[in-house]
Amino acid sequence: MAKxxxxxxDTTFRDGFQSVFGGRVLMDDFFPAVEAAKKAGITHFExxxxxxxxxxxxxxxxxAFDMMDKFREIVGSEANLQILSxxxxxxxLDTGSREMIDxxxxxxxxxxTTTVRNFDALNDVDNxxxxxxxxxxxxxxxxxxxxxxxxPPGCKGAHDVAFYEKTLRSILDSDIEFDSVCFKDASGTxxxxxxxxxxxxARKLLGEETHLRLHTHETAGVSVACYLAALEGGANGxxxxxxxxxGGTSQPDILTLLHATKGTDYNLGDLRIDKxxxxxxxLQECLSEYFIPPEATQVSPLIPFSPxxxxxxxxxxxxxRDSGNLDRFDxxxxxxxxxxxxxxxxxxxxxxxxxxxxxxxxxxxxxxWKQIAPGYGRMVLGRFGTTPVAPDPEIVALAAxxxxxxxxxxxxxxxxxxxxxxxxxxxxxxxxxxxxxxTEENIFIAAACDKKGIAFLKGDGPLMVRxxxxxxxxxxxxxxxxVVVDGKKYSVQVAEGDADIKVTEASASTAVAxxxxxxxxxxxxxxxxxxxxxxxxxxxxKNVGDSxxxxxxxxxxxxxxxxxxxxxTQAGTITSIDxxxxxxxxxxxxxxxxx
Numbered sequence: 328m329a330k331x332x333x334x335x336x337d338t339t340f341r342d343g344f345q346s347v348f349g350g351r352v353l354m355d356d357f358f359p360a361v362e363a364a365k366k367a368g369i370t371h372f373e374x375x376x377x378x379x380x381x382x383x384x385x386x387x388x389x390x391a392f393d394m395m396d397k398f399r400e401i402v403g404s405e406a407n408l409q410i411l412s413x414x415x416x417x418x419x420l421d422t423g424s425r426e427m428i429d430x431x432x433x434x435x436x437x438x439x440t441t442t443v444r445n446f447d448a449l450n451d452v453d454n455x456x457x458x459x460x461x462x463x464x465x466x467x468x469x470x471x472x473x474x475x476x477x478x479p480p481g482c483k484g485a486h487d488v489a490f491y492e493k494t495l496r497s498i499l500d501s502d503i504e505f506d507s508v509c510f511k512d513a514s515g516t517x518x519x520x521x522x523x524x525x526x527x528x529a530r531k532l533l534g535e536e537t538h539l540r541l542h543t544h545e546t547a548g549v550s551v552a553c554y555l556a557a558l559e560g561g562a563n564g565x566x567x568x569x570x571x572x573x574g575g576t577s578q579p580d581i582l583t584l585l586h587a588t589k590g591t592d593y594n595l596g597d598l599r600i601d602k603x604x605x606x607x608x609x610l611q612e613c614l615s616e617y618f619i620p621p622e623a624t625q626v627s628p629l630i631p632f633s634p635x636x637x638x639x640x641x642x643x644x645x646x647x648r649d650s651g652n653l654d655r656f657d658x659x660x661x662x663x664x665x666x667x668x669x670x671x672x673x674x675x676x677x678x679x680x681x682x683x684x685x686x687x688x689x690x691x692x693x694x695x696w697k698q699i700a701p702g703y704g705r706m707v708l709g710r711f712g713t714t715p716v717a718p719d720p721e722i723v724a725l726a727a728x729x730x731x732x733x734x735x736x737x738x739x740x741x742x743x744x745x746x747x748x749x750x751x752x753x754x755x756x757x758x759x760x761x762x763x764x765x766t767e768e769n770i771f772i773a774a775a776c777d778k779k780g781i782a783f784l785k786g787d788g789p790l791m792v793r794x795x796x797x798x799x800x801x802x803x804x805x806x807x808x809x810v811v812v813d814g815k816k817y818s819v820q821v822a823e824g825d826a827d828i829k830v831t832e833a834s835a836s837t838a839v840a841x842x843x844x845x846x847x848x849x850x851x852x853x854x855x856x857x858x859x860x861x862x863x864x865x866x867x868x869k870n871v872g873d874s875x876x877x878x879x880x881x882x883x884x885x886x887x888x889x890x891x892x893x894x895x896t897q898a899g900t901i902t903s904i905d906x907x908x909x910x911x912x913x914x915x916x917x918x919x920x921x922x
Contacts, residue, residue: 330594334371334540334564335581336409337364339610340398341373343572346544347623349642354394360610361401364569367602374398374690376410376435376443378642378677380418384776388788392438392768397887401438407441409470413677414454414460415712415739420774422711422739424749425457427774432461434771440598443662444542446472446511448679449671450490451712457740459503466799471498471505473529474674475512476634477521479664485672485715493530507564512553513636513676514543519556528562540564540922543578544637548626549586558593571614575624582607590736597724618793633663633687636680637795643684650861651913655691662687665695669722670707671714682706689891692860698724699729700891709735710742717885736906749774756771761785853902853920855883863885864910869919874903881919884912894917 329640340361344352348615364372375395383389399408400897415422417431435443443462447454455471459886461470473494491510498505517525522541529539541551541557542565566578573580581603586594613840622640635643647653666686672678685700705711707718713736723734733741748751754773755765760826763769763784772780862884871879875895882904884891897920 328592330592331558331716333558333562333596333680334538334567335596335598336371336373336407336540336564337369337569337581338373338542338566338578339364339572341377341379341411342566343376343577345642346384346577346637347572347575347619347641348793349386349645350379351386352617352804353387353792354383354389354397354475355615356617357610358397358401359527360569360606360613361398361608363609365402367606368404368596368598369606371407371443371596372402372409373411373442374408375420376412379510381776381779383418384772384788385779386782386789388783388790390768390772390783392772395438396553399551408470409440409442409444410435412443412445412458414445414458415743416678417458417775420777421545421749422743423747423774424743425740426751427743427749427771428458428740429464430751430767430771430774432458432465432467434768435672436465436467440467442468442506444470444472444509444511446474446509447712448474448675448676449673449706449712449714450474450494450712452494452501453738454502454712455498456501456503457674459505460850468506470509472505472509472511473498473677475510475522475525476514476675477516477518477519477631478672479667481633482668482672482772486674487522488528490715491525492528492532493501495532496672499532499590507540509540509542510534510557511676512541512543513639513680514630515546515550515637516631516675517543517549517552517553519549519552522553523556523560526557526562530561540561540566542566545574545579545626546635546640547630548628554579554584555587558588558591559768568790569603569610571611571619571624575626576622576640580607586714592617616794618795620648629660631656631781632661632669633683634675635660635663636675636677639677639680639684640734652692652861653775658691659684659687662690666690666703669719670794670862671702671718672716673714673867675708678702678711679706689730693891695724700728701730704730705732707896708732709737712739712872716718726827732922742871745792753838757781758784798918802862853922854897854899856893856896856918856921858884858912858916860884860891861913862911864908864912867904867906867908869895869901871901871904875899875901875921882906895921897921 340357344350375391380391383394384390386521412418416422417428444457445455457791460471473491476486533539539562541562544552559604567576567584569580570580585600588595620641622644644653645657647656663683664711666683675683682700682702686703689700690699707726727733754770757773758765758769762779864882864884866883869875876898877895879895880892881895882893884893901919902922903920906912
């Protein structure tokens with residue numbers, strides 16, 4: 328009897344890169360490994376979408392559409408090239424308008440995509456319908472998704488087999504057309520028994536003809552057991568990666584599953600160990616200069632208590648490492664349990680995983696619920712659809728107050744369609760004003776990446792790649808500093824290489840920020856307002872001489888991709904503003920004084 332053929336999707340070049348490097352891998356560095364993967368017999372690749380769309384524009388000064396075209400040239404016309412899309416967000420930073428979602432599908436079909444894996448982090452089926460229609464309209468295969476995780480201990484109300492059955496039945500009862508079904512666990516926290524029961528349930532509902540697969544991560548240490556359980560339950564496909572971007576926060580290694588299925592009735596894509604070994608050898612060479620964060624290669628027993636997706640974990644730890652507060656990582660992970668429970672049990676996958684992380688980070692750094700992360704607040708207010716269970720009413724009220732926004736049950740697409748900045752016409756005008764060509768690709772890049780997309784199109788995109796400890800440390804040192812020479816203060820710009828740098832006498836406000844130590848009083852009778860987190864000054868709201876009440880926002884910092892309000896600690900008059908807009912600030916740094 329022939330073994331059951333199991334389709335293997337190689338996630339190395341999308342999820343693997345995201346989970347280990349935050350997506351920051353240059354295309355010419357990894358294309359030789361794509362060729363090697365093709366020679367090894369791999370025909371199904373995850374090659375773009377998700378965070379690997381923006382990361383090319385944000386950090387690599389590369390065009391994601393060019394990367395996709397070149398990838399297709401290497402693997403040939405018959406390969407199944409798959410991307411990841413977030414329902415009504417697609418690959419954008421926020422909910423897209425209907426016309427922008429259609430443009431997404433048109434552009435990704437044009438640039439080599441075969442299959443779109445399409446998910447909604449809230450498992451709100453209404454959020455999948457319109458994007459599914461666009462995917463089908465433009466001739467791509469639609470893989471509809473049910474998102475999974477295990478709830479933190481002591482939590483209940485969703486994310487059990489009954490919940491997933493309800494979600495799948497809603498998909499089947501809707502007008503959504505699909506070619507395959509995926510159960511996606513971005514945090515890798517689902518336990519093997521639940522996976523077996525869920526896949527078995529889905530197989531019964533879908534029949535034997537529907538392609539059914541599981542996606543998970545090794546982050547919590549149970550991925551291999553979950554994949555074996557999925558195969559026993561009737562799955563036709565699983566997702567694997569190649570070393571050095573396998574295991575840890577990523578998918579388990581192809582070689583690992585080939586070993587785990589020895590002696591079974593499963594044929595993993597006709598793949599041969601000797602050819603995969605050669606492919607991994609070449610991939611190791613391609614990535615040998617890249618800095619691999621140690622947490623990217625580890626399994627964490629804390630993850631089931633959070634849960635934190637592998638694809639987001641390293642991106643967040645890198646930001647904390649850059650900010651100098653990585654020592655508080657475990658506190659943030661611990662704080663996520665309450666954030667998940669009170670937020671309505673959206674699945675911890677982008678963008679909801681980032682909302683959870685930002686809120687947990689704020690709760691640790693500023694005190695429980697003193698700040699509301701904008702994304703988290705908008706989620707509990709219904710701006711992204713319906714959460715699996717109702718969020719805590721106290722948190723909803725707090726978010727409405729902090730964000731000055733009412734709760735809603737309106738379709739998020741209707742809200743997006745009313746925003747001019749989410750229209751094609753708006754971005755055409757922006758491109759024209761910038762002297763840029765209004766191609767459909769450029770329109771989508773600008774809409775999806777906003778100012779950073781415009782910067783890329785103008786040739787001003789940054790190159791921020793971590794290759795080796797030396798370059799990683801060098802990136803940390805670049806920036807603006809105030810130094811003192813013979814009692815006189817100077818503002819010094821530090822950059823790598825032969826960059827044109829300037830040395831000028833420091834302004835009074837910069838000098839104060841550089842010389843007044845935390846815990847001291849800047850002026851008699853004044854009360855200091857100190858930063859509670861490293862970050863950058865995004866906006867200064869109040870000026871010297873302004874009267875403030877306790878709690879009034881003086882300025883706004885940007886940290887960990889969220890806006891941090893800096894409130895007045897007492898009523899009085901602003902006597903000094905000790906930083907400038909765009910300044911980098913440290914934990915405990917003097918920001919302002921009030922008398």
